Amino acid sequence: MDLIGALSASPTQPGWITVQLDAGDAQPVMLSPEAVVLDLRGAICDKGAVPHKCTAAQLEKALKKGGVPYAKVTLKSGVAVRVEELVQE
Template sequence: MAAFAVCLSACAGEGGSDPSAAPAAPSASGSAPEAASPAVSTPAPALPSETAEASPPVPSPSAPSSPDIPGGRGLDEDVTGQVTMKGANSILVTGDDAGDRTAQLLPYTEVFDVQGGICDEGELPHRCSVDQLKKALKADVSLYAKVTIKDGVAVKIEEIVRN
């Protein structure tokens, strides 16, 4: 039985990456070398290693909320309303129900135009660049759209035709 406890403490020492399993084996083998060690030590190392392996997946689902934006707030929303330029790289969406929202424009912002006011190449809806959007808004082109905002960034702008 003492050999079994030594094996357990040696095995726990080999896996050095699991800090919760290493202290459990030495304390159990140090307190009762023969009688209590095998019964108590056998389940103890198995459980911490299982919970330690289950722990890493928990942070990864929360990470996608703002992987590319340092200091992201984790706020995601769709705002529908009139879109105008606000500064060099931001837009103001005057929301119908949600109030006014400001969002930053980045090169990867998707812009979809259905009437040809921003761009008119390709199939409907036209996929436009952020530069084309800026140029149109600076020229006072009216744009009513649904804007998807994530962490303060306009990720997608889809023009909507009002009835």
């Protein structure tokens, strides 16, 4: 299952992110520590070739700093296992 929307860190639950769905609903999701994070613009991680690949910990750190990336979050058994930044048009 995939969720698409703006991401934010959960202020009260470490290891969780919130996906603000286009329909307006906010969906809290547990983030797997082994989740694959792919970043297109370098807002989350900026090492390596595009898309930049980084860790769930780097994603949480970037979300706590502010920037709200728009992304596709892939869930497996209700846990986020892949986060791919999308470019909104």
